[in-house]
Amino acid sequence: MGATTYRDYSLTGPEASRSIERGLADAEWYQTPIDSGTRARLHARTNGRAAFDAMLWVALLAGTALLAWSVRDSWWAIPAFAIYGALYGGSADSRWHEYGHSTAFRSEWANSLLYYPASFMLMREPTVWRWSHVRHHSDTIVVGRDPEIVFPRPFAIGTWIGNMLGLFAVPQMLRRIARHARGTLDADVASYVPVDKHHNVVREARLYLAILAAVILWCVVATSIFPLLFIGLPSFYGFWLVLFFGTTQHVGLREDVLDHRLNSRTVYMNPIFRFLYLNMNYHVEHHMYPTVPYRNMAALHAEIRSDLPEPTPSTVAAYREIFRAVRAQQTDPAFELDRVMPEGSGSVASTHAEAVVGEDGWVSVCPADELDLGEIRRLDTAGATYAVCRTRDGSLHAVDGICTHSRIAHLADGAVVGDEIECPKHNGRxxxxxxxxxxxxxTKAVKVYQTVEESGEVRVHIPSLDAREERAVQ
Ligand code: FES
Incomplete structure (x- = not known):
């Protein structure tokens, strides 16, 4: 990329330690509260819709590939490959994203199965990007922490135009793959990928290079460029679509804030864009609730809209606003677009209440008929917090309420997926x-608690006070 930036966007420079000192790393972010029943409805996962959308995408890929092959000797090959490339190297981005969050399919194996080919289509190393995205959700657009700030300021317009054909971004990823294949991890990558996953990074980089080498060999044997035009090069010539949608997510908005309403953009888009982009145009909503599947993003938007700044009315309006910000940043890199919060925003009442533990250690959570299938209630008692839920097959469970990962998320704000509970911050389960x-x-377990339905109430058994105090809310 080469251009001089006004701040150090690396993850190992002075901004990294500064962001920690300022309390911006692994911090708590603003989230518009939603009642537990609505959350359960929005979090519902199915396999059917995800399978339909995935099959439609694969069918479109196969269809445009066949079309491009059939017209390969004419000028029609150019638009045919352009459409194929956009589906391959462009719309794979939102698939990679949704499968990486595991929110597309209810079945984890289906998300994992598709995550890997989608990663390859984008030349993204699966383990590296899984963990970089975890960090992106922890520290969104926090300079020195977020590895996915793809547009450092001042915005480099020449680089952006070159990247319409992936000319900078894709070679950069290929160079990193080559380094990782040699067994040397980038310092930035090593700062967010756990040590016990480093061997996966090396193995995946070698596999990518082996696949690319096989395709090049195929070209040599066939004395034809076509194998590479179908596998490998679409990551370049389809990159424009990644850029087209990705630019609308955060560009021009604020850095170093702990409120996604100020650093992310929700844009109303047409149904074709929303299919290609899997509803990630609802980007504020996605960052606030990354556990909500793509198919429910419009419903999530409707639910919390009154607490959000005015959404950008169209893609054209988004680019108009972005160009205004980018132009201003050429002379003043500190320029940021402001967002006007609706009146009373941020004051939406949270619904959880403090409960009292009886002498026998049992505590009533709520009437049994008020805890629906898939619903989670937060229970706060004696300085500790718990998540109490009913799975979609009806069984009751209670676990510690704070996620053991970065200890900033309440599991009660997450989702019940089968017989698991999913954290609302990074989709850990x-x-x-x-x-x-x-x-x-x-990587670390939470404690579980005995839960019963008795006399029309959901009740949880909390162990002795001493043990409770050890689990006091951080
Ligand atoms: S805080 Fe990261 S998975 Fe829960």
């Missing part, structure tokens, strides 16, 4: 029966 971690990035 715990088995409800045992409290054991079942999905990265969590």
């Amino acid at each position: 715990f088995a409800l029966a045992t409290g054991e971690p079942t999905r990265d990035p969590v």
